[in-house]
Amino acid sequence: MLLTRFRLVALRPTAVLAFGIFFSLACDSQLSAQPQLESTAPSASDLNIDAELFRLSPTRTATVTAPTNGTVSKFRWRLGDQVKGGEVILVLESERLRLELERALGNFHRTYLSLQAAEESGKEQTAEEQEINSLARRAAVSELREVFHKIQRLTVTAPISGRIEQVYVSEGELLRTGQPLLRLIETNYSQLRIPVDTRHVVVGQEVCLLFSEGRKSGTLIDVLPESAETKPYADLLDRPGIAVVRVSNQPGLLETGTLGYVPAHPFALLPKDYVSALDKNSPVVTVQKGEEPFTELPVKIIGSAGPATPDYTLVVGPFQDGEVLVEVVTPATADVPAVTKPIETAIIFPRADPLMTTEQFEARFPALADQLVRLVLTGLGEDGDKSDIAEAVVPRGLEGFLFPLEYPIAAADAETLLNRWGMERRNLPIVDVVRGYFQQEINRKRLAIRTIDEVKYATESGSLKDYVDAVGAINDEFLAVLLAVAEMDDETLFGRLLTAYGAEAILEQPGPQLVNLTPEQTEQVERMQDGFEQQRQVLFEQYLRGELPIDQYRATSQQALNAWRQDLALVLTPEQRERLAELTPAAAIPSEEEMAESEPSTSGNSPAEAGDAANEEDDEAPTRRLVIPELKQESAMLPFLILGGGVVVVLLLLIVGYVIYRKRSS
Template sequence: MKFILTVLLVIFCRATFLAADENLPRVDTSIEAPLFQLRPAMIETIRSSGSGRVAEIPVRLGDKVREGEMLLRLQVDRLDTELRRALTNYNNIRSQLAAAEQGGDAEKIASAQQLSLVAVTELRELAERFRNLAITSPITGIADRIHVLEQEQVKTGQPALRIIQTSLMQLRIPIDSTTTSPGQLVPVLLGKGRITGTVAEIIPPGNDAAQFRPLIEHLAIAVIAIDNRDELLVDGELAFLPIAPMALVPSEFALALNRFDPQVSLQSEEGEVTSIPISIIGDAGQKQTLMVGAFQEGDKIVERAEENLEDGSPNWQPIGGTILFSKGNTIFTPKQFVSAMPALAESRADITPAAVEKTTDQISNSLTFQRPALLDSFLLPNEYPLCLTDISVLSQIFGIEKIDQAFFRQVNSYYIQEAIQKRLALKRIDDLKLATPSGKLSDYLRAVDRLNQDYLLAITPIQTTRSSHTQFASLFSGFGHQLIFTPQGQDLLNVTPEQAQRLKQTQNLLIDQREDVLNNYFKSSGSPDQLLERTKQILSAWKEDLTIMLTEPQREQIAQLNLISDSSPENSNSGEGAPNTNSTVVNEESEEQPNIRMPEALRGKSESTILPFLLLGAGVAFVLTGIVVGYILYKRKRSS
């Protein structure tokens, strides 16, 4: 029975030790780290996770990188081809589904839906393979070495970069192994103050600790991990613990010692004075020097005064400002240190990093889905191909991480080509005539909606998991109040079936009103500016009805969005009620609008209505000048 209890006790103690060990900071003891000097806790050599061509190295030598940040990205041409094929297959299936839904064939709809799920699963698998080509940093630190170049072919396991950790530092201190244990919190003293460290590991002493062997009975080296997320600590900075056999002395006194054979005079409690050799560790800051010697409890470091005592014996005076750390059964905890040595604790104030406060993600309302300026007052944000917005803006709205940018760029490029081939990438209102066979706005909007829904579904595998509040805020920034017309917005706002029906009626009314204005324009009964002014008024009016259609909780949900600016994207810079900031028809007080970056395939030569008149005027001026010069020459010839 005793044997069984003993075994169970050993197992319990071992399990407890392992559990505690797992919670200790991870420190690489193979790193060269002199005693009393702060060094990085980890130095990671990042190796290639696969074979391929280095497509991108977003970091440079000396750059700071965060844990999880992409360091480099590989490119495999075969994988790019597979993605294009998968997107084509997915797009064809979505077209089949749309045709089946239009025809009302339940069997074909079910079959197309099943194929669509399979196609999305294939895209999800490809997204994961693309993600694996992005090599990320396992630690926060500095890019110390870069072993590869862009466009270089690399193999699996080949060293690519080296990262020196800066968020966690290590410090090695000689200690008595009987006074310290892993997991213990200790006060670490520096020139700028003090900080709390954790004993991560106890290791055997090396050759650099030889001078401590006669001074410490059970000599060992404590490896202390120190939080440096605030980057207050510097690699190579001197740091120490307030433990024996160390002492702090005025730097002026230390400088006067013999550099080749430094010794100090010690006066014991009984008054006996002896000279002992010491080792100077270094400058401890605050005009103090750290030294090590065979100091005993009650000793004082003294120096002989110029005048002797009355009885002729030497007059030994204590060195002011000297602190000898006494030997104890255990090393001070941070709280014990403050209580035991309040003066030193006050002179070296606590610089322990404060806990990082969690902040709510802020979404800038300038992140809007973009349209050409000439269409800004004619189309809502959800009525134009989303893929034609600048890809950096799309990444922020949809929450696309850097490691997924390669997949995202491929998908976005594919749908840009789809938008161009289907003539949905309008640049002017007149382009609407060629966008659909009928040339009607309603048919164009249906085609755009199908394209956008297919696009959003295709990028679903790489959208980061965000809170519903953050997701709603980012989409609201992109769509503005028009978000309520989209399936995503209605889902996030918990729109009821009755509300959805009223919203559909409002949306149809908006389309019909603009359709009438558009027909009049195509019949040459108005100018483009008049059309845009009229559609601007139409789009502005619907917002007044929106408040009536929403419930109080829904209005509060919109009001509580954590947008950086108070104004919504559709009226942040333009006149009141304008549908977007990029409209060409704005009030006189409006700020100058930024140019929208259009894809290269959509960029063309700008057409100016003034240019022909300028050319005509220049031609007339040239002819008149020729006539005048000819007449003057003719008169001179006649007079001569």
């Protein structure tokens, strides 16, 4: 295909064995000192049950402590900063461990090269030699594993996504095991605790919540029984309890301490002017039901309903369905009953059974729903913070010239490598050190090029083939070590290879087995690779001689990649293409529909002309890949041969002319 070193680590027995031993490393369940990562949704046992009623509060808080003794290294966090669950908070510094890791990497490198040389020699190994190699392999792996475990214990990650409320350490400080580092308040979720009639609530139901800034749905995750907190509401509710409602949140949407309630008994929104005239010590309101005499009810004032409903005050009281708030216009006399007038702007919420959902609230109180706008998470799903990191595998200046596995993998930053291989963030320090170790070799060999012209300086021969070989060798070993901190099965490994590095990873193990490639298909793809490599070498040499402009070189090289992918799609069966689609995004291998949409073109046709030609073809014509113009390699001696031939012809003409002249003159 596209790579000279196409087998990567996967086809080498040494690396395969290293993978198998290493895969369980990163997720060792014995690292009990590490803070546990947050769950997607907190359970009832995680709740901050000391929160104030009617006020939004964090669902969880977490105090992060030091897992072992060490010195704080590169601590960049401040009060109020946001962190993501699993994000590395700090790494405890240990020069001794850094040196241990470099020594272990050096030993692994020497063992790797020795075993690789033995495998590539073609010499059959004796049982004794195989045993010696196996012992050497196990020793190198064991040394790396031991150092990795130690470094993982020095890496502290955030157990939840949240905001830093307290910082207890500073950079350079010497810490003891268990010493507090910082305190986090969860921000992806918040909770609201509200007194309710427990007969009307069910754990798991959706609940419409009204806040001072607007309204939002929540999920009822727990119901706490009658307690001291519910005593003030004992006369208002038949079976009082505390409903704990979880709300998806994000910084800037709903702040801690925000007033919240449900549109149900015993709550009511009363005009602010009306409430301000009540006795603050013993507030009493007047209500009336139909033609019945009015009644005076004692109420409890919760507070202002907030900026979304500035003219209202939230109160609770023993309201009954059908009652309305009234004011007495004319007091009663012995002969004439009192005359009352309803206060139409007052809202007394019903005894809901069960509590209303958002849709039910909007249908029953449309005017209030217009005032209390729906609060929506911006750019996030209901489960909180999500992000997709766009990653460039090769520098922009090399796009179209080199393909993903032809550029040093270790040239990417540690964050990108973690994301690309799906590793836990607690492995960031390990990946960073391993990456730095290999970058020294990459820089020494000048492999981290930025333009295609730099290829000629990266190897002694200056050829593209030798550059790709050198990159392939260092990528092989780097992945053998890198995958030591990633746990994944064969399907995940192959899927990540395809996703990160494209269709050129199709022959990497365990790809052929997962896709069920036949020996004939494998041979056909290898022939395609050889043809592409020869053609691309011609392109590179023509560019270096100045015969091919760089834009044309880039376009033709990219055209060749597209053609290879389409040829690969033709080699695979529909079932194999379907299998690839399960393992990686469909863009890695063109689908039949994409192949049908891609019209064949030639070097002499514009896209429009190619489209016209395609329209004239028979509908039953087979799908063809993008045609690459055949390039003919010219000899470097050709100009000199032409010049020499011209000189010979001129001399012959002079000689003939001289002979003819002498004959005539005589």
